Amino acid sequence: MRKKLRVAAYAICVRDDQLLLARGPAPDGTPEWMLPGGGMEHGEDPYDTVVREVEEETGYRIELTGLLGVDSRRHHFRRGFGRTVDHHGVRLLYEGRVVGGELRNEVGGSTDLAAWQDLSAVPGLTRVGLVDAGLALWRQRPAAGRFTRPEG
Structure with a gap:
């Protein structure tokens, strides 16, 4: 079994009750925020x-403007030739504030659209679980900075 560690950092940018999101393809090609x-x-x-x-x-x-916390997730999946990968993702979640630039879509990258989404509309979007983890950290601001995933 191949072991893979991926460390990444993400931003929670909220202004005027809207969350900044980017859209990219899920593994099956379906667009998700x-x-x-x-x-x-x-x-x-x-x-x-x-x-x-x-x-x-x-x-x-x-x-x-602050480190909200860490989301650590481990899962197993199969890659080509039936090889199993033990993937551990460690994601640092920061709170951010826009200080410049203009909203535009990424060209030739991993996403195809960037947009502000109303916080009330986020639950209805097709999105990755990290969006919910990030919003939970942003809302709850737990002292230990750890998001605990609900069971199930």
């Missing part, structure tokens, strides 16, 4: 990762 952010490059600080990724995916320059 996600938080702007992504994987760290070797040697890169997670702070720099999220600032870079948000600008790449949305066109906005952001200022990080």
Whole structure:
């Protein structure tokens, strides 16, 4: 079994009761909404990762105003030739504030659309689970900075 660790950083940017999201393809190709952010490059600080990724995916320059917490998730899946991968994703979630730039879509990247979505509409969107984890951290601000996934 192959073991894979992926460390990534994402931003929760809320203004006027709207959340900044990017849209990209799910593994089956279906479009789904996600938080702007992504994987760290070797040697890169997670702070720099999220600032870079948000600008790449949305066109906005952001200022990080706090570390909300960490979402750690491990799952197994099959890759080509029946090989099993033990994947561990560690995602750092920061609160961010837009300080410049203009909203635009990413060209030639992992997302195809960036948009502000009403917080009340988020539950009805096709989205990755990290959106809910990030919003829970943003709303609850747990002292330990850890999101606990509901059972089931």
